[in-house]
Amino acid sequence: MTIKRFFLVAVLLITPLVIGGSVYVAQSDVQTAPPPDRNWIELNQKINYQIKHFPGIAGIYIRDLRTGWTIEHNADMLFPSASLVKLPIMAVLYQAQVAGRLSMDESLPLLRKLKASGSGHLRFRRTGTRVPVRELIFKMITESDNTATNMLTDRLDMDYINRHFLALGLSRTNFDRMIMDLRRRDQGIENYTTAKDMGSLLEMIYSKKLTGSEEMLEILKAQKINDRIARGVPSEWLIGHKTGLMNNACHDVGIVFSPSNDYVICVLTTNLRGGFRRPKNFISEISYLTASYYGDPSLHPQLRKASFWTQLFQKTGLEERG
Numbered sequence: 001m002t003i004k005r006f007f008l009v010a011v012l013l014i015t016p017l018v019i020g021g022s023v024y025v026a027q028s029d030v031q032t033a034p035p036p037d038r039n040w041i042e043l044n045q046k047i048n049y050q051i052k053h054f055p056g057i058a059g060i061y062i063r064d065l066r067t068g069w070t071i072e073h074n075a076d077m078l079f080p081s082a083s084l085v086k087l088p089i090m091a092v093l094y095q096a097q098v099a100g101r102l103s104m105d106e107s108l109p110l111l112r113k114l115k116a117s118g119s120g121h122l123r124f125r126r127t128g129t130r131v132p133v134r135e136l137i138f139k140m141i142t143e144s145d146n147t148a149t150n151m152l153t154d155r156l157d158m159d160y161i162n163r164h165f166l167a168l169g170l171s172r173t174n175f176d177r178m179i180m181d182l183r184r185r186d187q188g189i190e191n192y193t194t195a196k197d198m199g200s201l202l203e204m205i206y207s208k209k210l211t212g213s214e215e216m217l218e219i220l221k222a223q224k225i226n227d228r229i230a231r232g233v234p235s236e237w238l239i240g241h242k243t244g245l246m247n248n249a250c251h252d253v254g255i256v257f258s259p260s261n262d263y264v265i266c267v268l269t270t271n272l273r274g275g276f277r278r279p280k281n282f283i284s285e286i287s288y289l290t291a292s293y294y295g296d297p298s299l300h301p302q303l304r305k306a307s308f309w310t311q312l313f314q315k316t317g318l319e320e321r322g
């Protein structure tokens with residue numbers, strides 16, 4: 001099978017429909033955006049096929065940031081957030097600066113009780129070392145540093161963070177235990193989120209509706225963990241994203257800046273069996289299928305120069321799978 005099988009020559013405008021998941025235009029865009037085209041509907045069908053053959057549970061939210069076209073599968077379902085919770089924590093931190101609750105330039109002490117295993121290297125620094133808030137945020141997102149997250153959480157407190165999740169409109173996202181607090185997790189206390197909550201937050205950042213949006217977006221673009229969504233797009237495309245990984249969850253959510261339109265893509269998985277290779281590949285596949293739509297020169301005339309699409313995808317080393 002070749003990439004050409006993804007491409008359609010004709011672009012036909014048809015009314016939205018539901019096939020295994022929701023495909024629609026956001027209400028705020030109904031008056032200005034055309035209805036989803038046949039190729040967008042076909043993208044949803046391909047994604048639905050992948051979901052049916054995935055040995056786990058998946059939540060997907062994809063939104064075109066120009067037209068408002070949206071694809072949803074279990075988008076409101078709760079998933080253990082793992083390190084995805086660090087994304088809304090970052091947003092709350094920037095809003096807290098406006099409220100005078102903290103300063104990006106202040107430094108926080110590295111306390112022994114806040115050192116956490118797992119992602120990041122900050123835990124290896126000497127106890128008592130002071131680290132600027134801005135640096136901690138950068139490490140929390142780009143390296144998913146758990147110790148940095150605990151230091152920032154300790155500075156604001158969890159009640160403050162949860163209240164401001166609600167203020168951001170994240171009604172199905174909570175933060176009830178510290179990162180790597182396995183004792184509380186074993187007691188049934190878990191942090192949850194949804195694909196739609198993550199997508200809505202990413203769109204707020206993209207649209208610069210939040211204080212610090214530009215800086216947050218640059219931090220997301222500096223992400224160092226690129227084994228999921230990033231594998232599905234050409235290396236020349238910019239992407240800002242945040243991953244999440246724990247014993248029963250594997251996620252990636254982000255904004256992709258394609259040469260045609262920019263889009264949000266959020267893929268959450270749980271109920272996993274047999275390690276993380278399969279869910280990571282699944283997320284990459286959903287990313288690849290979506291990028292195939294945005295990179296198709298038959299749909300986006302601006303891409304027709306010099307076989308733009310073919311050249312870029314040859315560099316990724318990806319081929320159609322399944």
